[in-house]
Amino acid sequence: MPSLHDVATWEPLLRLLLQDNAERLAAPDGYVAGRIGRGSWSVPVARPAPRPGRASLVSDMQSEWDAVGRVRDVLKESDVDDVSFVLKAPAPGKAQLHLFDRGPAVESGVGTHVGALALVEGAVPEPWRRLPDPSPDAVPAPTADTALLERTLRERLPRAIGATEEELAAAETRLGVTLPEELRALYRVTRARWEDLGEDYSAATRMAEAVGCELFAPDEVYVADAASRPAPWEHAAMDAVETRPDAAVQGLVGSPGWIVFGDTGGGDRIAVDLTPGPRGHLGQIIVMSHEENCGAGLVADSLTDMVLDRRPDEGRGAGREEQPPAVAWVNRRSIRSVAAAAHPGLEALSIGAWEEEPLSLEPLVGLPRLRSLTAYPGTLADPLEIARLDGLEFLELGPEEWRVLLDAGAVPRGLSAAAIEAQGRRNPLQVIELANEILTLWGRPPITRTVIEADLGPVA
Structure with missing residues (x-):
């Protein structure tokens, strides 16, 4: 396979670019720019309008698809995520292609845009350095009831296969934390392995309905600290976190006390919170939106409440100046x-x-x-x-x-x-x-x- 810097890799795309941008390239200091990644691309070539009444098809832009595909194949073979380029045409039929390698100090931008410059290696914005405030007085909610939780789940999932003590201990060793008793009770009923469900989507749906979320297996549980929620500097620098005096959940990017054990089915993570806010409960259940860089919302005061579909008090925080x-x-x-x-x-x-x-x-x-x-x-x-x-x-x-x-x-x-x-x-x-x-x-x-x-x- 040719390399990224071979003319053969780029020739079909160069012909399209020269053909579709002749006027721009012929202007003084004329150029066109683009970006090609392994999963997407943005190149300035003309696309024909689809026939009325239907969406665009690959066949409508087959020449672009094939030309870009050649470059993407080389990116994959070379283990390169993306490449940005600027094309100049110093004379008719002649192409001068400038290819850029961002290197380790520049984040990916949108299109040909240069992303943020990381001036200090490993540095992250202040919200990503914020640790949770201590909560030594936090206690579990009165509704936390491991016996009721386990009994309810066994009634709902009578044929489920539970995790062994060895599997739970292995998860705790990997995470470096002790799993809360409610979470242990849940996993004693079901370990949520795909093979245990007979690889049956309807069985997975019944389990999600019984638990209240799409449950992760014990070896998929993870700690949602700040590092698990990365964001580009250009966006993260404009975030701020704050914990209100009457908040149930601390305003954080992540916490060593947020133990993710499930998903909403739409990409939002469900976690047990062991570092609650001033008015929260130890072991409360929170949700982290996949559309936000920081913060979390309260789902239930306890895992028992979530399984029994009991809602938390929505009045907390009312009347704050x-x-x-x-x-x-x-x-x-x-x-x-x-x-x-x-x-x-x-x-x-x-x-x-x-x-x-x-x-x-x-x-x-x-x-x-x-x-x-x-x-x-x-x-x-x-x-x-x-x-x-x-x-x-x-x-x-x-x-x-x-x-x-x-x-x-x-x-x-x-x-x-x-x-x-x-x-x-x-x-x-x-x-x-x-x-x-x-x-x-x-x-x-x-x-x-x-x-x-x-x-x-x-x-x-």
Whole structure:
């Protein structure tokens, strides 16, 4: 099989790109860009409209499918996740293909967008470093009843095969925690192995209905600490966690006391909580949404309650006085000034679409918890004000604002990660050069570029 850097790998796609983008490529400094991954791709080729009354078929775009497929096959063979490219055409029929390897210091972005730059190896945003507060006074809910739980499940699942003490002990050794008694009682009734169910989907459905979730086998149970819930810096830096005084569940990304034992059937995880909030119960059942980076919701005060379908008290937290948000968004449709967003508890500020005079960051100076700042290009009156913001760990700016900081030697050296907000048709080659300049300040591996030249002759 040819390598990723062979012309043969790319030739069919290059012909399509040259044919469908002739006008753009012929313009001064013209280029097109794209990305191909093992599971998806984004390439600028024309797709015919499907016939009225039906959806697009692979056959409608067979040439694109085949051309991209050749590259994807090489990615799989080379164990490479994805590749981004920029194509130039210095003369008719001639292709200059720039291929980029992000390397270990750059996260994957959307399309050809360069993701966040990891300036400190292994660093994670502050919410991912947050550990649960101690809860020494937490006790199980009065409704927790292992005998009732086990009896109910045996009535519902009379032919189930339970886990042995050796299997439960093996799970505890692997996890490094002692399984709560209710969870042990559940697994004594059923170990939820697919082969025990005769590989029968209807039997699996009956078990899920009996338990209240899609149950994991003991050797699939895991601890949902923060590391089990990774998120890209660009999103995670704009998250904040908080535990209210009247909360049943601690506001966390993850916890060494969250023991995941099931799924809702839609990707949300069900866990026993051994580190409850101030008004929670030891061993309560929580759910972690697959659509959110952090936090969890209360399902039941005990596993017994969940199996018996008894709902928790929904009145907890009522009447709490609202506090200013830890994450604020200044833009033309939300908060209308930096001063209105600033307060001592502010952790992250995003300045978005803005059509008025550029904004000063003066109201942010001295805020004790501010750690993340993102700003669209052209929204800052003086980018050098950023140098006065102590404690920033994440910064996202437009290329021009980064240029100001770099030229002045004013890039905050306390950053753990950075990102470049390159809107519109910004040439990726220029963005990558800027990204490498930032990476060099921290001695991090750069984005590497390989250029492939090809003379394809006349392109129809």
